[in-house]
Amino acid sequence: MEGSKAFSKDFMQRHSIPTAKFKTFGSNQFDNASEYIKTCGHRVVLKASGLAAGKGVLIPETTEDALAGLREIMVDKAFGSAGNEVVIEEYLEGPEVSVLAFSDGYSIVPLPAAQDHKRIGEGDTGLNTGGMGAYAPAPVATPEIMNRIVKETLRPTIDGMRREGYPFVGMLFTGFMLTKSGPKVLEYNVRFGDPETEAILLLLEDKTDLAAILHACAEHHLDSIDIKFKPGYAVSVVLASAGYPGNYKKDKEITFGLTSPDCKFLPSRLIDSTLTLTGYIPVMDEFSLSPHTRQHSKSLFKKLTMESIPFSSKEKLVVGILHIAPSHPQLLIHHLKPL
CATH class of the missing domain: 3.90.600 (Glycinamide Ribonucleotide Synthetase; Chain A, domain 4)
Known part of the structure; x- marks a missing residue:
């Protein structure tokens, strides 16, 4: 789910989980990928399918920039073997939020949504980073938005993984773009992640035991744990x-x-x-x-x-x-x- 963006996008498609339109290309399909960029009719995002330390995503401004970025990934191997497959996605617009959620393979408990700043430059410019800072809860993630995230993405994800034979147990970290048509998944991570975790976990009520939550996930009785959060930011x-x-x-x-x-x-x-x-x-x-x-x-x-x-x-x-x-x-x- 995290190690292969191509796999996760196919999973989302199989389970009707809202995400950007996409197409995946292998290492020997540079010409096909280039033609897709030229003819798809929308701005694109380029993603190295494998793990690239949070830096394998390029957001080109123009078709020419996209073609140059594609060459960097597929020909110049800027991200090494992580770029052996490339996912070319529709560019989504809207505020971005991260939602961390505990799961025992059946139950799913989301934590307060966070927002981080991924680009290195001022004014949301420059290269993507692993995140330069985060805050939680994100005001843009209203109760209505969070309900949609659980209903349209988190619940279908957990149920889908279990039905396909690999139930998810632990921390599911999902990045969303809040588009005009609703929340759409950008990516999955299957772990806690910086810099959101440091902010989000601070919101756990003092009497809420993180070790007990993780144990309940492992033992498949997360519904027996009452997870509470502090007010504030x-x-x-x-x-x-x-x-x-x-x-x-x-x-x-x-x-x-x-x-x-x-x-x-x-x-x-x-x-x-x-x-x-x-x-x-x-x-x-x-x-x-x-x-x-x-x-x-x-x-x-x-x-x-x-x-x-x-x-x-x-x-x-x-x-x-x-x-x-x-x-x-x-x-x-x-x-x-x-x-």
Whole structure:
């Protein structure tokens, strides 16, 4: 479901799960794929079918860009063997949300929807990343939208996998585009995923035991667990080395003067207030709970400024920062230069 986009798209088609129109091409079908791009009549998205560390998706602006991207994947092998098959999809428009859901093969329990910022550049431009930050719950995922997601996608997915002989047990991570005609699946992941997980799990009520949930999934009695969530909003913000998601220098150190109790770092990466950057891995996450989105936004911007983060590295860093406006939540990417 995650390791082959071609497989997952065929699965969605078999079970009438809403997704973008698509066609799949093998490694020896470059000419056929090129002709499809020229004649399909709509803007396309190119996806390397295999695993490509979250970077195997190209969103070209023009037909010429699409043909060049196709050559990168199929001829130049930009993503290695992950590009042995290529899925060419219809480009979908709308806000994107991620929905993580626990399942024991029968029951399905979705968590609050999250939104992340995938492109590296400001204004939603540039290459795709593994996600530069996320917040949850996403206001755009209304109760009506979540009901449709469960009814039209999550339930048919879990039932379909069981009927085909491989019941899904664990965490199903589904990316959606909220189009004018309703939620459509972008992709499946069969695991927790950064940077949404860090924000979403913070919303679990303190008395809700994650280990008990996972055990119930494994033992097929998830319906016996009462999963509750806190009110408010949670945010995860990522720092990454300059150059990511392309070539970048590793093991750059940053000394942090930020000591707010609301700021939590991944303990494996922070030693004596010194952080080592290794690329995408979310080496710093800013978690916060607030009942009001605007208060949350102002607090986050105040904490993540150059004045509060003195960089010892000579390389600039990329920081995903959340900004929630009253009617239009979005993630912004800021390229920060050292002081």
